[in-house]
Amino acid sequence: MRYVVIGGGIGGVCCAEELCRLAAPGDEVALVSASPVLKGVSNVVRLAKYVEEFTVVERDAEAVATPNLRVVRGWVAGVDPASKTVRVAPADGGPPPAELAYDALCICAGARPKVLSHHERVVTLRDTESVQDFAARLAGAHRVVVVGNGGIALELVGEVRGVEVVWALRHAHIGDAFFDADAAQFLLGELTAAQRARRGGEGAQQDERQGGPEGQGSEAQCAERRESGAAAGSSGRGGGGGGGAPAGQGGRRLGAALGPKWSDALPHGAPANVRIERHATVLGVYGTRAEAVAALAYADSPWAPAAAAGAAAVDGSGGGSGGGGSELDRGEWPAWVALAGPEGRTVMGADLVVSAIGVEPATEWLPACLERAPDGGLSVRADLRTSDPSIWAAGDCCTLRGEEQAPHFFQMRLWTQARLMGLWAAQVMAGRQEDSGLSFAFELFTHVTRFLGKKVVFVGLYNGQKLGTQPRGDVVTYSRTLDAGGPGSTFVRVLLLRGRMQGAVLIGDTDLEETFENLILDGLDVGGYGPALLDPNIELDHVFD
Numbered sequence: 001m002r003y004v005v006i007g008g009g010i011g012g013v014c015c016a017e018e019l020c021r022l023a024a025p026g027d028e029v030a031l032v033s034a035s036p037v038l039k040g041v042s043n044v045v046r047l048a049k050y051v052e053e054f055t056v057v058e059r060d061a062e063a064v065a066t067p068n069l070r071v072v073r074g075w076v077a078g079v080d081p082a083s084k085t086v087r088v089a090p091a092d093g094g095p096p097p098a099e100l101a102y103d104a105l106c107i108c109a110g111a112r113p114k115v116l117s118h119h120e121r122v123v124t125l126r127d128t129e130s131v132q133d134f135a136a137r138l139a140g141a142h143r144v145v146v147v148g149n150g151g152i153a154l155e156l157v158g159e160v161r162g163v164e165v166v167w168a169l170r171h172a173h174i175g176d177a178f179f180d181a182d183a184a185q186f187l188l189g190e191l192t193a194a195q196r197a198r199r200g201g202e203g204a205q206q207d208e209r210q211g212g213p214e215g216q217g218s219e220a221q222c223a224e225r226r227e228s229g230a231a232a233g234s235s236g237r238g239g240g241g242g243g244g245a246p247a248g249q250g251g252r253r254l255g256a257a258l259g260p261k262w263s264d265a266l267p268h269g270a271p272a273n274v275r276i277e278r279h280a281t282v283l284g285v286y287g288t289r290a291e292a293v294a295a296l297a298y299a300d301s302p303w304a305p306a307a308a309a310g311a312a313a314v315d316g317s318g319g320g321s322g323g324g325g326s327e328l329d330r331g332e333w334p335a336w337v338a339l340a341g342p343e344g345r346t347v348m349g350a351d352l353v354v355s356a357i358g359v360e361p362a363t364e365w366l367p368a369c370l371e372r373a374p375d376g377g378l379s380v381r382a383d384l385r386t387s388d389p390s391i392w393a394a395g396d397c398c399t400l401r402g403e404e405q406a407p408h409f410f411q412m413r414l415w416t417q418a419r420l421m422g423l424w425a426a427q428v429m430a431g432r433q434e435d436s437g438l439s440f441a442f443e444l445f446t447h448v449t450r451f452l453g454k455k456v457v458f459v460g461l462y463n464g465q466k467l468g469t470q471p472r473g474d475v476v477t478y479s480r481t482l483d484a485g486g487p488g489s490t491f492v493r494v495l496l497l498r499g500r501m502q503g504a505v506l507i508g509d510t511d512l513e514e515t516f517e518n519l520i521l522d523g524l525d526v527g528g529y530g531p532a533l534l535d536p537n538i539e540l541d542h543v544f545d
């Protein structure tokens with residue numbers, strides 16, 4: 001068999017290495033990577049059957065190559081399913097163009113950030129080059145507007161130094177992709193404690209403009225990073241928008257997504273002054289204040305597209321299109337952000353705007369005959385095969401269909417899932433797993449990460465994903481906080497549907513992941529325990545053993 005894998009991120013590297021492990025004598029495995037630096041995982045620690053913690057590492061291509069793994073430096077400029085070949089264009093310093101024939105191909109091309117607005121002061125973070133560019137542009141900046149509420153925004157806001165940060169999020173609380181209001185509140189408390197410690201007891205100032213965790217505006221300096229691991233080295237070519245591109249790449253190349261210490265490249269300095277704008281929708285970024293004001297006025301008009309009008313409808317006060325003159329609205333700025341929020345519509349000046357509003361699969365360069373999901377991802381089912389029987393896809397570039405068959409699993413574009421999918425695709429490609437129906441690989445969503453230096457474990461439908469159609473009264477959550485603000489502080493939140501556990505969030509060292517994994521998979525009715533389920537004096541693992 002001739003196996004070809006495209007992409008040197010976690011999905012591609014895990015897939016290629018697993019194929020080598022499973023390969024029969026005479027099989028060939030080729031991994032195509034534009035970057036000389038490949039991603040991978042090490043230090044895999046199994047915390048429960050499905051819960052794993054690992055370190056993301058970067059390795060030179062030469063270090064990954066083995067006798068049956070050939071790493072080919074270059075960009076895949078095209079895939080021809082009819083002749084089963086991929087056309088490789090040379091990468092900088094790489095070998096000349098080549099054509100690779102395959103019997104089985106796995107595409108692990110990743111995703112690129114969504115761009116909020118095509119203004120030269122709007123930046124996206126994807127790879128080492130994009131972070132270095134951002135770091136260079138931070139020098140001399142006074143105000144940075146961060147838009148988005150996912151992991152990247154959460155981490156970035158904690159790491160930017162020496163500037164004023166306005167963090168615009170649509171949601172009521174920070175980290176909505178990962179945390180409900182309770183968990184976010186716990187984390188905000190941790191942020192404040194970390195900030196106090198860093199300031200030597202001077203104390204953090206809280207901006208309680210809007211009061212309470214729901215709809216609260218606050219000022220916080222975030223610390224630590226989400227994941228620990230190897231230092232991010234160069235990951236090669238430029239990110240969204242950078243560099244020239246081979247044919248069919250839409251004028252954009254992207255290097256491998258960043259490693260866990262990506263924020264080390266940011267300048268050091270005094271903690272940023274962070275102002276959180278909740279329930280806020282950014283309508284656009286403009287070159288002048290007048291343009292931004294005009295955009296707000298347009299959002300109000302009957303000609304505005306539904307999305308803009310809907311965004312403007314966040315404002316209950318009417319008017320106020322930039323006329324208020326807050327301190328964010330004064331002076332000369334290279335960029336102006338038009339924003340609709342609960343306190344009205346406003347414009348604010350900025351030196352830089354970070355678009356951290358999610359990613360979209362990098363699949364536009366691939367043949368149209370490969371079926372796409374509505375989000376643009378290569379459409380795959382549990383066997384990770386695309387609509388072409390000889391082509392598989394794994395990681396951020398694919399969209400898993402048929403999730404409804406997996407009651408406790410959903411797709412999220414994360415390292416954990418890139419690894420899981422890369423390994424699983426290899427097993428199916430090598431014919432080592434029955435690829436019909438729902439595979440056990442997608443039985444339970446789990447993700448282990450770190451926020452504020454604390455271990456955070458997500459298990460199952462931890463935030464009520466997939467439960468939106470259930471009667472509200474049937475869904476119950478219990479949470480507990482121990483030693484808040486202390487060094488050993490922990491937070492646990494569980495979610496039950498008609499007495500059966502569906503998901504959990506565990507922050508800190510709780511040692512509960514295996515017990516909760518079992519409770520979710522076994523479907524045991526634990527409703528009778530009520531909140532006592534989280535009583536720290538009850539040894540749950542013994543009760544349910």
Ligand SMILES: Cc1cc2nc3c(=O)[nH]c(=O)nc-3n(C[C@H](O)[C@H](O)[C@H](O)COP(=O)(O)OP(=O)(O)OC[C@H]3O[C@@H](n4cnc5c(N)ncnc54)[C@H](O)[C@@H]3O)c2cc1C
Binds near residue numbers: 006074227258
């Ligand atoms: C700033 C940032 C922080 C993040 N933090 C976290 C985190 O803390 N935890 C977490 O779980 N996830 C995090 N993520 C998400 C995580 O990085 C991705 O989910 C994961 O890397 C996806 O792996 P992948 O292999 O599918 O894609 P990628 O890592 O994006 O790799 C895709 C590879 O394909 C290559 N490629 C694309 N097209 C071609 C082509 N035509 N020819 C050759 N090669 C090609 C690219 O160069 C790249 O090397 C973060 C992402 C970013 C951007």
